[in-house]
Amino acid sequence: MNYHTTTIEIKQGLNTQGFFSFKTPETVIIFIHGFAGKSIITWNNFPQFILPDKDFSKSDLIFYGYDTFGGQAGDHASELYDFLNLMEKPLGNGILPSQQNLPERAYKKIVLVAHSLGAILARQAQILAFDGGSNWLKKSSLILFAPAHNGAQILPLMMEALPGLWSLLGLFIKYRYPILRDLDSEDDGIWKSIKDRTEQLQEIPEGEPTKAKLVVFAKGDKVVRNIPYLKDLPPKVIDGQTHMSVCKPKENFYMPVELLKKLL
């Protein structure tokens, strides 16, 4: 049984793809990859597991992509913020093509599922939503896999994040791309200013959605620091997975899907 459209090309971001529910969806789940990730490949089998699952039948699924080699984290966060504003009315804003003959959406929940650098983007987008008075902020929630919101170790990230020959390209550009400085745990990157703003927001009721509902760490992660973040719920630590694999469900590792399902 299939509850969703085929993969729909979305112009915003880079190779962003959506699977829209044939039913009336109440939720949209937006996946945001990390450094050098890809809109869908980062999440590996996530679509394969959730598309046939009845529990996700009333959810639209968006795999948001961006070019980590071009621009800074702040640029990508702003573009993500713009995209999330458009997602309030995906049909009217041309994200859901009219050719699919599906009705306009009125989401009750917007779930941001982010991996690694994606966590920085998602948090910054929430801050921008607060500043810009976006309606979706109060409906949003955060689910973070191996988040880089405390910075990251660059060289291990490079080698883990870029599979195969991609890593060669990554190593070439190691010193050339500002986004890596944004991430560096030794540096004064964007993550520090985001943390300061988030701390302030978490003191007021409107900032409630900035408290992540779920944070998943890979035990012994070599890339990010597994330190609890402000008032996020206590992290879940998973053994036997790496920084990159912790967000990729597979036949003998169904936990990422189960965890997500519990929060729907």
Place this chain on the structure above:
Amino acid sequence: MDYQYKNLQSLVAEFRNRGKASKGFNHLIPLIANQEIDKLDYLLRYHDPISVYKEELIKRFEIDTLIEFYNLLLIAALTGYIPNDFTPELRNEIVTILNHKSVKTYYEVNYPDLIISCTSCYVANKKWFEPQDSPKIQLLFNQFASLNRAIKNDEDIERFLGMLDFVLYGENGLNQLKATLLSVEKTREILNNSPESNISMGIRGFIKYAGFMGQLRELMQSAEGHLLIQSGMWLFHGYYLNRLNIQMKSFFDEVFENIKKSLIDTRYDVLKDQQLNINTEEAYMDKEVIEHLNASLNDARDDAEYILNIKWAKPFEDYFFNTK
């Protein structure tokens, strides 16, 4: 089944009625309907002696996208994602276009691409596949479509595949790309310093395409035991994989080694800039990075060996054309 027709509608809405494919249809149909054979033959000619440029090239890319959509339907039917018999309108459209003499010459003689012949045969002769009821296999289709989309949306890969397909960008084509990849110095210079150019895009496209072969291999391995599906997925990309096999496979090892050496030199330059006095490869590359590089190159070689093998075409060829 109802949901298969829903999937079909969704596929048609996304891949046929939007963008390049619908433009391709609009180029072809008036020429076919008005029997303007000479015009169509000219538009779909081989690029030598009369080259194809600018608007003509764009039109041909749009026609290619339409034909690719028909091939995508074939893979969707093969995996049970859509019904075998599509719809009567769609079958009629496919037969009208793919059986047209000029179009047939385009994909059988000028630029042979076996999967198009298979798609044409499938629809014209109703060579329906055995029903596929494994949900796991049906879901592979989404993965397959997403992977195709990822390479379609990558400008570097697009440039590399263009070069592989005889296209010249300015004065740069496959020969210039090969010459660069075979020189450590040129590769290093282009990947590090030079402004954006067709060659730098081509090199990055080549590296990315090597990565894509790994992903295609993974996908094909998920269909282990389903030879026809593996064959169909391979043949969908068969045109470029064959071109790669013929044009580049013989010096893959050398190219991979050159990319590695270029990278080591780059690292050396970076450290030299920092005025560190370092003399040996081991000293200026972290041991872990060297190991990682070697492992990556070995994986890429394995992937190329697995994917660049024409044996994958055989099951499809047998199914469509050698059935006793």
